[in-house]
Amino acid sequence: MAQIELVHLSKVYGNDVAAVRDLNLDVAEGEFMVLVGPSGCGKTTALRMVAGLEEISSGEIRIGGKVVNELAPRDRDIAMVFQNYALYPHKSVYENLAFGLRMRKVPKAEQKERVEEIARILGLGEMLHRRPAQLSGGQRQRVAMGRAIVREPKAFLMDEPLSNLDAKLRVQMRAEIARIQQALKVTTVYVTHDQVEAMTMGHRVAVMRDGELQQVDTPQRLYDAPANLFVASFVGSPPMNLFEAVVERDDSRLVCRIGETELELPADVAAERPALANYSGRPVAVGIRPEDVREAAGWDGARLRGRILLVESLGSEQLVHIEIAATPLERSDLIDAAAQPPGPPLGVDDLERAVTLLGRFDRHLLLAPGEAVEVAIDPRLLRFFDLETGVAIPAVDVPVAAEVVS
Numbered sequence: 001m002a003q004i005e006l007v008h009l010s011k012v013y014g015n016d017v018a019a020v021r022d023l024n025l026d027v028a029e030g031e032f033m034v035l036v037g038p039s040g041c042g043k044t045t046a047l048r049m050v051a052g053l054e055e056i057s058s059g060e061i062r063i064g065g066k067v068v069n070e071l072a073p074r075d076r077d078i079a080m081v082f083q084n085y086a087l088y089p090h091k092s093v094y095e096n097l098a099f100g101l102r103m104r105k106v107p108k109a110e111q112k113e114r115v116e117e118i119a120r121i122l123g124l125g126e127m128l129h130r131r132p133a134q135l136s137g138g139q140r141q142r143v144a145m146g147r148a149i150v151r152e153p154k155a156f157l158m159d160e161p162l163s164n165l166d167a168k169l170r171v172q173m174r175a176e177i178a179r180i181q182q183a184l185k186v187t188t189v190y191v192t193h194d195q196v197e198a199m200t201m202g203h204r205v206a207v208m209r210d211g212e213l214q215q216v217d218t219p220q221r222l223y224d225a226p227a228n229l230f231v232a233s234f235v236g237s238p239p240m241n242l243f244e245a246v247v248e249r250d251d252s253r254l255v256c257r258i259g260e261t262e263l264e265l266p267a268d269v270a271a272e273r274p275a276l277a278n279y280s281g282r283p284v285a286v287g288i289r290p291e292d293v294r295e296a297a298g299w300d301g302a303r304l305r306g307r308i309l310l311v312e313s314l315g316s317e318q319l320v321h322i323e324i325a326a327t328p329l330e331r332s333d334l335i336d337a338a339a340q341p342p343g344p345p346l347g348v349d350d351l352e353r354a355v356t357l358l359g360r361f362d363r364h365l366l367l368a369p370g371e372a373v374e375v376a377i378d379p380r381l382l383r384f385f386d387l388e389t390g391v392a393i394p395a396v397d398v399p400v401a402a403e404v405v406s
Helices: 043-051 093-103 108-122 137-149 167-184 195-201 219-224 229-234 267-272 274-279
Strands: 004-012 018-027 032-036 058-063 078-081 155-159 187-192 204-209 212-217 241-250 253-258 261-265 282-288 293-295 303-313 317-325 354-362 372-377 383-385
Touching (some): 018 212, 032 043, 043 078, 093 108, 093 137, 137 167, 167 195, 204 229, 212 229, 229 282, 241 274, 274 282
Parallel strands (some): 032 187, 078 155, 155 187
Antiparallel strands (some): 293 372, 303 372, 317 354
């Protein structure tokens, strides 16, 4: 296994279209790093440059401390798994697994030993005699992974390997891949557009947009402390609720005004976010996760009043869509538009402007569309962002290196 370093890496095509802009990323030895972002964000281009399948425009790629910019793909000692299985249909599972070893003239006894060991790890021991057409999609993907693993490369590169599988099999296979990577401790860079895959599999996750790195951190840190509005809206399912509010200083108090409702920010929150005082009297973007929107019974603090638009029962919980009086976030260019629900029609005469607030509620609560409801918002759980830049207040660092989470 080896460290992978991307240093000021860029890819610009002939018409001055930048697919990747000044990407800096360190992947530690044995780390499972996930590149995630919407289609066209540059994640696959970055992976292909690491593999040597795409020529770089500027910057350096180092594998194991060695600059590999000029090395051919076969000389980089990496293995790549694609969304297409790329198996030889006329060869058995054993022959597919052994093919790369045979091309490298590995002794037959060692070939047999390594293939059988990988087959055991991947649960393919009973299928070595079968052809790919006799396997399920998940089994074929395991064979494709086995072809990469059996070579014992310095690193694995995986480009959306689960995208051809159905939803149930994707869940099963993402756990399998994470388990195998943990057992082998091989440096892995994994590309996906699915943020659930990214959050459940990666030691760290690098979020990309329009060719630029937005934030790289552990899944929990990305969720709890997004660096900007895009990360806040992209990471999480359902996504973070986002709307505009005004921060105001009232004597020694700092309050957040959402519509006509005032939420006083506790002293410890104001102390942790001293930069908020600089926004006094100015609109900011405010975010809160759906699980932090709670039914207000027994809550002594400020409440938001609204009307239930829709109740989605998921068995273990209810997702409740609530129309509240607040200012919608106008800067759609700063967020992941696909993650944001459309603004609701105004159904209450005294609401001049409204947004839909999504909350995760207990499954036992009796709720119905059209009902008035009060929700509790703990000011400590609010996240604040600059409306002009989209950057978190206070700013969250975007580290390029961190300890690997095992």
